[in-house]
Amino acid sequence: MKYRGLLGVLISVVACGSKESGPGGSGATGGSNTTVGTGGNTSTGTGGSGTNTSGSGNATATGGSGNATATGGSGNATATGGSTATGGSSTNPQGGSGTGGTGPTTSTGASVLERNGGPTREGTWVQPTLTKDAAAKMALDSTFKATFKGSMYASPLYSENGGPGGKGIFIAVSADNEVAALDETTGATVWTKNLGASPGAKGQGCGFGSDPVGILSTPVIDAKSGTVYVAAAIGTAAVERHEIHALSLQDGTPRSGWPVNVSALKAGSLSFNTKFQNQRSALSLVNGVVYVAYGGFVGDCDDYHGWVVAVNAADPTKTGAWATAGKGEAIWAAGGFASDGTNIFPVTGNNTAKASSRTASDSEAILKMSGLAQFTKSDANQFYPSAWSSMDSADADLGGSNSVLFKLPGSTPEQLLAAIAKDGKLYLVNPANLGGSNGQLATIEAASVASPAGNGVKTAPTAYTTAKGTYLAFSVESGAECPNMSMTGRVMMGVKLTGGAKPTGEVAWCATGPNPSTAPISTTTDGKANALVWYVDAGKLRAVDGDTGENVLTGAGTCSGVNRWTSPIAVKGRIIAGGNGTLCSWKTP
16 A cells, blocks of 8 residues: 655546546636526524524434534534534434535434535445444345336435425436436335436437436435425437426426526536536535536547536526636536535546646646635635646546545544545545645545556545544545555455644555445444445445455345446435336345
């Protein structure tokens, strides 16, 4: 294993997938920003004996018999930016626009309102019943029969009481432009909604396989208004327009003023290149603003850019759009991007035109923006590795994996932002000041991938803390720097981080099995104990010890057609994964 601590190096976010870039603007300031109107406001509620509804979702903080105040919305709501709000038998819905802290994001029974459980994208859940002993007995639930139409490249979501009559429902979406609400207990269909004809990737002249490309990304739910936001590509042979939809959780009916036609938007003077833009990155809801990012198709067809589109959830006539300065530079990581409750941190991929200067490029960068896609190009608002140009040439995208926001005890600052490039380098940066080309607080070599175009790291990490330390776990395609170097090929990896003025890190464990697997998630029983890393490998559920990587569950059931860009979720002691045309549920007997 190799460690390189580089103060003053840029943190780069892995560009996931096979060679995709996003649309970009033009000009010396790295793209233009069109802002119409203003975004929503953050509302803060107070919770007396446990329930605190605030922001844009039913964020519940529990404070026992005290007045716990949670700031933030439907996301990682913790007591005023702290670790996890405690007391009573709490429910803490995750996802959405929360400004809460970065502790474990879910308690027993909590809703899962966005990809990886919440705005920080940590992908960690508190599940009191999922001890290691219980995990070893998990089995596929044959009584849960949840089906829908089409292939699923998104992760499922869960609303604990947002369905009709307060019913708990799972939300599943497919490349056929189907949105389905499924009963949490039986899997029975509660409602379905088709958003329009689903185009095929072949209409662009490049892309993956023959599947339609209607809905590829994970939606986001606003629990307060009972709305699910979904991005869809519409068309027959090729993409004719991109739309953002808002549907009622009760019955799937469209909200007034929606959908928003993204194809009609501009970022400065740059028009949206509808046919060649692709939408794979999970949606976010922050401070009342819905964010949707765009890249291109596998194979980098035509002239596309990395885009961030922002829509005021309360008034969809108020929109904003930003695009990268250079060609390509996709924002396409399936995990979306992290948020601190005010800002979002998208990560870009490689420039496809070999830009010679940063003036004409926003490639290989972590960006910091807010409001209706407001971005000011400065060192404080961007991080990019000093080797960005050679990364462009090697297709070593920083944006192949999403950014993750987490707390590292003993570090200065304590809250850090992590991103992993496709070449296996993991960067830690300060989210308050990204630092430009010298912004990294640490660089950790998790994998050595000389030609990362079709290999390397393309995933959605999970961050969790045990009694022994803080970890990032993620899948690696090749070149993993494992403690046991006899382990080759695809692995699941845990990197242990140590705080301090200069954070350090090393690969703590590798586990075999990704074939390829989904991205991982993690659970603990109380925020630290019984740490488990979960993933679905060749349709079978696996769990490994979060400190050692030792197998706890070596494979349970078989869920058909679970795709690699997805991740499972943890709900009420169950692990739920989305496959093609089906959701699967594992639980203890």
